Amino acid sequence: MGSDDTKKELRASLTPIENFFMLLMVGSQVCGYAMIVAYHDSDFLRQGLYRLALFHTLWAVRNFVTDRPQERGMITYGCVAGGCFLKREMLAIIGAVLVWASFLFVFSKVGSWPLGKLAHVSKKTLLWAKVYSFYLYSNLIIWLAIGGLLVYRKQSGMEW
Numbered sequence: 001m002g003s004d005d006t007k008k009e010l011r012a013s014l015t016p017i018e019n020f021f022m023l024l025m026v027g028s029q030v031c032g033y034a035m036i037v038a039y040h041d042s043d044f045l046r047q048g049l050y051r052l053a054l055f056h057t058l059w060a061v062r063n064f065v066t067d068r069p070q071e072r073g074m075i076t077y078g079c080v081a082g083g084c085f086l087k088r089e090m091l092a093i094i095g096a097v098l099v100w101a102s103f104l105f106v107f108s109k110v111g112s113w114p115l116g117k118l119a120h121v122s123k124k125t126l127l128w129a130k131v132y133s134f135y136l137y138s139n140l141i142i143w144l145a146i147g148g149l150l151v152y153r154k155q156s157g158m159e160w
Contacts, residue, residue: 010119025135032142050084053077096147103139
């Protein structure tokens with residue numbers, strides 16, 4: 001018990017494509033927070049949210065097609081993108097709630113895991129596990145904020 005033979009080895013590095021997508025996790029969060037700060041009281045919120053949701057919809061489709069058949073983000077993010085594109089506030093609000101709930105579900109499954117376990121199970125590096133954990137926490141905050149902002153704007157009668 002606890003011998004070196006039972007310890008799981010972690011990958012030492014990611015492929016260039018894996019590094020690119022890891023950086024996209026960080027970049028998408030920066031863009032999301034910047035959008036909220038810049039457009040929270042602006043008519044441009046819908047356009048910014050549409051771009052963010054469309055980006056994530058396409059990313060989810062890529063994940064579904066390439067290596068994660070259980071991926072369903074294209075549906076939740078697609079609701080947000082569709083609501084923005086069609087100027088249907090309630091669809092965007094429902095989509096934001098669904099996105100938040102999906103991150104809460106994933107967090108409930110892996111949020112308490114040690115980073116080493118997350119890296120091992122995901123077949124990635126420890127750095128990737130740290131970035132992914134940040135990504136999960138951050139998305140719980142960002143999509144709660146987006147949903148709350150959309151509800152506030154709707155209740156206040158702000159232009160959609």
